Amino acid sequence: MSGVLNGITTAGTPIRFDSAPDCRPNPAVGTSVTCNANPLSCGASGCSAITVSVPAAINATPIPDGSTLYWVAVNVPPGTVPGTYDLACVGQAYMFDPCGNALTAGCAAGSVTVVAVGPTATASRTPTATSTPPVTPNPTRTALPPPRCVGDCSGDGEATVNELVLMVNIGLEQMPVSSCSAGDANQNGSITINEIIAGVTNVLNGCPAAHGGQRDEGSVDAVVRNPS
Numbered sequence: 001m002s003g004v005l006n007g008i009t010t011a012g013t014p015i016r017f018d019s020a021p022d023c024r025p026n027p028a029v030g031t032s033v034t035c036n037a038n039p040l041s042c043g044a045s046g047c048s049a050i051t052v053s054v055p056a057a058i059n060a061t062p063i064p065d066g067s068t069l070y071w072v073a074v075n076v077p078p079g080t081v082p083g084t085y086d087l088a089c090v091g092q093a094y095m096f097d098p099c100g101n102a103l104t105a106g107c108a109a110g111s112v113t114v115v116a117v118g119p120t121a122t123a124s125r126t127p128t129a130t131s132t133p134p135v136t137p138n139p140t141r142t143a144l145p146p147p148r149c150v151g152d153c154s155g156d157g158e159a160t161v162n163e164l165v166l167m168v169n170i171g172l173e174q175m176p177v178s179s180c181s182a183g184d185a186n187q188n189g190s191i192t193i194n195e196i197i198a199g200v201t202n203v204l205n206g207c208p209a210a211h212g213g214q215r216d217e218g219s220v221d222a223v224v225r226n227p228s
Helices: 161-171 177-183 193-205
Strands: 003-009 023-025 034-037 049-054 070-072 083-086 088-096 111-114 123-126
Touching (some): 034 161, 049 161, 088 161
Antiparallel strands (some): 003 049, 083 111
16 A cells, blocks of 8 residues: 545544644654645534545555554644544545555544643544455446546646545545536546546546646645554
């Protein structure tokens, strides 16, 4: 495994993420990581859902099994009762090899343990780990000619990592399909794992020559632990 995309939510608990989540990679593993908050989950107290990514396009070296990939800071409101608060996975987790091929992946829920309360409350964080249930793709439908390169949400001839993360959020039903119509290759009103894989290919190799796209090695987003 070289790359991962997954969603985490604290819904049903007082724990919240910042609108610009503080994600930090594990330096012992040597990966990069990016976190994006789901704007639909944000309110006055913060955000309850994020998407985390460790991109295969940048982390080309296979990640050792059982590795902790990242830490995410959380906010604990004053008055929160000490204890363990369960996190939950949002939708399907995605894993990719260095060539952008999808691997069997799953997401196991983690938790946040609050050990102090008050204005300076702190929390210990348990990164979400992956299990290995089979990935079940959505049924294949007859594809219509795509109006643009799959994953090129902005229509500029390039598919970027940020646009790929947007496709994943749409696949997790956290964002509307209208925010990236180019990700819905068969125009069936949803984004499936096959379309996300096509987007990964275009991020890694550039859009087809007909679209004049180039490979983007810019910023990335989110991730989980390697399956055990």
